[in-house]
Amino acid sequence: MPSGAEFGIIVLSLKVALVGVVFSLAPAIFFAYVLARADFPGKTMLDALVHLPLVLPPVVVGFALLLLFGRHGVFGAWLADWFGIVFAFRWTGAALAAAIMGFPLMVRAIRLSIAAIDRRLETVARTLGGSRAWVFASITLPLAMPGIVTGALLSFARSLGEFGATITFVSNIPGETETLPLAIYTFVQTPGGDAQALRLSLFAVVLSIAALIASEWLTRRSRKSKGGDDRR
Amino acid sequence: MIDVDIEQRLGRFELKVAFRAEAPIVGLFGRSGSGKTSLVNALAGTSRPHRGHIVINAETLFDSERGIDLPPDKRRLGYVFQDGLLFPHLDVESNLLYGLRRVPAAARVIDPAHVIQLLGLKSLLGRLPDKLSGGEKQRVAIGRALLAQPRLLLMDEPLASLDVPRQSEVLRYIEQLRDDLHIPIVYVSHAVGEITRLADTVVLLADGSALASGPVDEVMGRIDLRPHTGRYESGSVFETVVAAHDLVYGLTTLRFEGGELIVPNVEALVGERVRVRIRARDVALALARPAGLSVLNVLPATLVAIAAEEGPIVDVQLKVGQLPLAARITRRSAHELALREGQQVYALIKAVSLDRRSVGYA
Numbered sequence: 001m002p003s004g005a006e007f008g009i010i011v012l013s014l015k016v017a018l019v020g021v022v023f024s025l026a027p028a029i030f031f032a033y034v035l036a037r038a039d040f041p042g043k044t045m046l047d048a049l050v051h052l053p054l055v056l057p058p059v060v061v062g063f064a065l066l067l068l069f070g071r072h073g074v075f076g077a078w079l080a081d082w083f084g085i086v087f088a089f090r091w092t093g094a095a096l097a098a099a100i101m102g103f104p105l106m107v108r109a110i111r112l113s114i115a116a117i118d119r120r121l122e123t124v125a126r127t128l129g130g131s132r133a134w135v136f137a138s139i140t141l142p143l144a145m146p147g148i149v150t151g152a153l154l155s156f157a158r159s160l161g162e163f164g165a166t167i168t169f170v171s172n173i174p175g176e177t178e179t180l181p182l183a184i185y186t187f188v189q190t191p192g193g194d195a196q197a198l199r200l201s202l203f204a205v206v207l208s209i210a211a212l213i214a215s216e217w218l219t220r221r222s223r224k225s226k227g228g229d230d231r232r
Numbered sequence: 233m234i235d236v237d238i239e240q241r242l243g244r245f246e247l248k249v250a251f252r253a254e255a256p257i258v259g260l261f262g263r264s265g266s267g268k269t270s271l272v273n274a275l276a277g278t279s280r281p282h283r284g285h286i287v288i289n290a291e292t293l294f295d296s297e298r299g300i301d302l303p304p305d306k307r308r309l310g311y312v313f314q315d316g317l318l319f320p321h322l323d324v325e326s327n328l329l330y331g332l333r334r335v336p337a338a339a340r341v342i343d344p345a346h347v348i349q350l351l352g353l354k355s356l357l358g359r360l361p362d363k364l365s366g367g368e369k370q371r372v373a374i375g376r377a378l379l380a381q382p383r384l385l386l387m388d389e390p391l392a393s394l395d396v397p398r399q400s401e402v403l404r405y406i407e408q409l410r411d412d413l414h415i416p417i418v419y420v421s422h423a424v425g426e427i428t429r430l431a432d433t434v435v436l437l438a439d440g441s442a443l444a445s446g447p448v449d450e451v452m453g454r455i456d457l458r459p460h461t462g463r464y465e466s467g468s469v470f471e472t473v474v475a476a477h478d479l480v481y482g483l484t485t486l487r488f489e490g491g492e493l494i495v496p497n498v499e500a501l502v503g504e505r506v507r508v509r510i511r512a513r514d515v516a517l518a519l520a521r522p523a524g525l526s527v528l529n530v531l532p533a534t535l536v537a538i539a540a541e542e543g544p545i546v547d548v549q550l551k552v553g554q555l556p557l558a559a560r561i562t563r564r565s566a567h568e569l570a571l572r573e574g575q576q577v578y579a580l581i582k583a584v585s586l587d588r589r590s591v592g593y594a
Contacts, residue, residue, distance in 0.1 A: 120317055123278050126304040127311040128331030128380045138330075142321045 002203060010203055013179040016091055017159035020099035021106075021152050028103060028151065032110035033140070037119075053165075054104040062168025065097055069169075093170035094177045098162045102155030109154055113147020114140065146219050153215035160207060180204050234258060234384075234418065238274055238284035238294075247271060247281070251435045251445040256410055259431030259448065260420040263460070267440040268420045272388050275418070276311045277304040289383055289416075305334070310377030312387040316369035318361035324372050325357040331380025342378055342413060350412060351375045351405055367398035371405060378409070385417045391426060399426075406430060424461065428452060428469045428509045436460055449556055458539075458547065466547065467511040468557045474500050483528075483583065490553015494528045495586040512547060514585035515559035518578040519569055529581040533557060535573055538566060550579055 002010055031050055035043070053061050069076040069087045079085045087093035117140060125135040141148075163181040170177040172186060184200045187193035237250040247270045262268050273279040275286060277293065280301060286294040288309075293302050310331075318327050332344060348354055351371045361369060370390055377385060390406070391399040407430065410417060421427050427434055428448055435445040438460045444451045449469040452461050472486035472493060484498040486506055493508060500506055521530060536556070537549040546566045550557040557579055571577070 118317065120313060121319060123276075123304070124311060124313065124317050125319070125330065126278070127276050127307070127309060127386075128376065129305045129308070129334035130330075131305055134334075139319060 002199075006200065006203065008175065009178060009180055009183045009200070010207070012091060012175075013160055013207075016094045016098055016179055017156050017162075019092075019095040020097075020102060020159045021156045023095070024099040024103055024106060024155065025148075025152060028106040028155075029110055029141075029144075029148065032107045032114055032144075032147075032151075033136075035107070036111045036114040050107050051104045053101050058101060058162070058164025059168050061100060062097060062165035065093070065100065065165065065169040069093070069096065087170070089170050089173060089177065091170075091176055094162075094166050094179060097165040097169045098159035099155075101162050101165055102158040105158055106151035106155040109151030110144060110147045113144045113150075116147075117143045149218045150215065153211060153218070157208060157211050160204070160211070180207075233287075233289060234416075235285070235287040236271075236275070238271075238281035238286060240270065240274060240279070240281035240283075242270055242279070245270070245440055247274070247440045249437065249440070249442045250284075251442045253433045253435060253445055255416070255431070255433035256414070257417045257419055257431045257433075259427040259434040260418060260437060261422070261424070261427045261431075261434050261452075261461070262437030263422055266422075266437040268422070268437055269388060270440070271437065272311075272386055272418075272420055276309055276386060277302060277307045291383065308380070308382050308384075310380055310382030310385045312370075312373050312377050312385065312390050314389045315393045316361075316366075316373040318364075318369055318372055318376070320361050322361075323357070324353065324359050324361070324364070327361065327372055328353070328357075328376050328379055331376060335381045339381055342381055342415075344379055347375045347378050350409060365398070366394045367401045370394060370398075370402050374402075374405070374409070378413070378415070382415070385415055386420075387417060388420045389422070390419075391421070391423070403429065424452065424467075425509070428467070429507060466558055466560070467509050467514075468555070470508045470510065470555055470557075472506050472508055474498060474502050474504050474506055476502060488553070488555060490555065491531050493531075493581070493586070494583045496583060508586060510557065510581060510586065512558040512560035514581060515550075515557065516580040517548065517559055517561060517565070517569065517571070518580060521578055522580070525580070526582075527580045528583040529579075531557075531579045531581070533577055533579045535571060535575045535577055537573060538571055550577070552579060 035047055067073055071077065071080065071086070071088045076087060085092070087096050122135050122139055125139045130138065161181055162179070163185070166177065166179065167182055172178055172182045178186070180200060180203065184197050184204070187197035187200065233252065233254045235252045238247065240247040245267070247267045249267065249271055260268050260271065270279070274281050281294065281296065283296045285292065285296070292300050293307050294300060319330065322330070328344065328348070332340065351374060353372060353375055356364060356368055356372065364372065374390070391402055394402060403426070409415065419427070419430055431448050433446065434448045434451045436443045436451055436457060443460060444454070444457060451457065452469065458466060470488050470493065472488040474484060475487040475492065476485045478485070482497045483494050486493045486495060486508060495508065498506055531552045533550040533552045535548060536551050539547040541547070541563070544563055546561055546563045548559040548561060548566070548571065550559055559579060
């Protein structure tokens with residue numbers, strides 16, 4: 001069983017990952033829908049932009065976040081002045097970094113599932129009197145649910161493992177921004193900390209496996225409620 | 233009343249269609265690629281013509297000059313697609329009620345219970361679409377469209393993805409709702425059989441424009457439209473009334489303006505309207521009334537036109553009473569009988585050639 005300090009680290013990691021996923025879900029669905037369905041000039045640019053965190057070194061993303069959302073950053077100062085939202089050196093910053101790093105994975109999964117929906121189903125729904133928004137909520141969203149679940153879990157798993165962007169953006173502050181990977185890194189750097197690092201690594205393995213099992217279970221459930229696709 | 237006059241460019245294809253039609257069932261007939269589906273999409277509002285107007289029952293759905301373009305959800309046209317397209321995540325009942333729930337209670341004229349009974353859907357309500365047969369799916373799709381309280385039902389090849397027994401099952405249901413609900417239907421098909429069995433008025437589409445529109449028997453019977461209506465399938469349609477049943481021989485006598493037809497047993501009551509399609513190749517000609525013949529139907533007719541054709545086969549246009557009747561004979565027979573226009577002849581039609589599939593309920 002994890003000790004008190006270890007438990008704190010695990011809870012913080014889960015909190016950071018969960019908050020990151022929850023707040024990126026709506027924008028991810030929006031961008032996935034736009035990329036899957038709309039055709040407009042600059043679509044390739046938008047696509048590239050969304051995928052950027054996937055291909056950039058995480059440290060670069062963290063540095064960019066520091067410049068943009070740091071206390072004196074363009075958005076950071078503005079958000080702090082007007083809404084009192086501070087990212088720099090807070091766990092919220094870690095959540096932001098996690099969300100950004102997981103975003104491309106989430107968008108990709110959701111986009112694929114939206115693209116797989118027969119557009120004529122949406123057309124039928126429109127001719128049956130459904131407004132654009134209602135059709136999206138009652139047809140597109142439920143049919144894309146397997147992709148949304150997969151995307152959310154991918155992003156969650158990615159967030160649990162986030163290291164580079166987090167440590168660059170919000171540093172490694174115990175109790176505030178020290179998530180599992182950061183804590184493991186700290187112990188590895190400390191003489192005689194190997195045993196601690198190993199323990200935390202085992203917890204990380206357990207969490208990852210739990211996330212995978214949850215993903216499998218959720219996908220199966222949403223598939224079942226979608227129409228009993230029993231082919232497996 | 234359907235009044236359509238639109239122009240639309242779709243890639244290289246140009247749709248330029250104008251017609252007016254008034255009928256319980258208007259057939260849109262044409263080969264694949266003739267622009268049927270493009271026209272239906274323009275009607276439904278899922279694509280936008282660059283010029284023209286679409287007026288249905290005095291309601292303007294689209295008018296480029298007046299800047300009217302109702303979105304699909306405001307047009308209230310029940311669109312039934314080829315393959316049903318039921319919502320896979322909803323059960324049959326939720327599918328059926330999807331459109332109904334968007335309609336204010338005061339505007340609900342078509343009642344769910346009635347539609348469920350009419351289309352025989354009661355036992356399917358709790359099922360999910362992928363547990364239904366093709367015919368069942370299509371029936372649910374039709375019911376779903378009906379319950380959205382449409383001013384018109386738009387059916388785009390609703391039988392195309394079904395096998396023959398399912399086709400006649402669904403056809404029977406469509407005939408029933410036409411008689412029961414009095415809802416106008418635009419029926420799109422490339423199958424002459426379906427069009428002639430169901431439609432009253434037909435619009436013939438070819439290469440993106442309406443070549444002809446009018447009563448089914450008139451348009452489909454025209455020799456000059458043969459390249460578009462098809463040679464093999466050519467025939468004539470008679471609107472008839474059941475006059476008598478011969479229980480001993482299992483035959484039914486049908487009466488039409490100017491004569492009677494004897495056909496194998498029709499399951500309809502005396503006095504009911506029945507539509508018969510007579511294929512041109514099932515009609516033989518004689519100059520005098522023949523005797524000692526197994527053919528039951530011998531109809532006096534006037535020869536109206538003979539198509540001047542080179543091949544072995546000649547199409548002949550007749551008139552029986554006031555009804556046009558097409559006959560198809562060999563060029564040799566036409567020559568040997570010295571057929572000419574205006575001549576009095578006898579049309580011979582074997583009763584057995586008028587099978588179940590050529591007799592529909594009008």
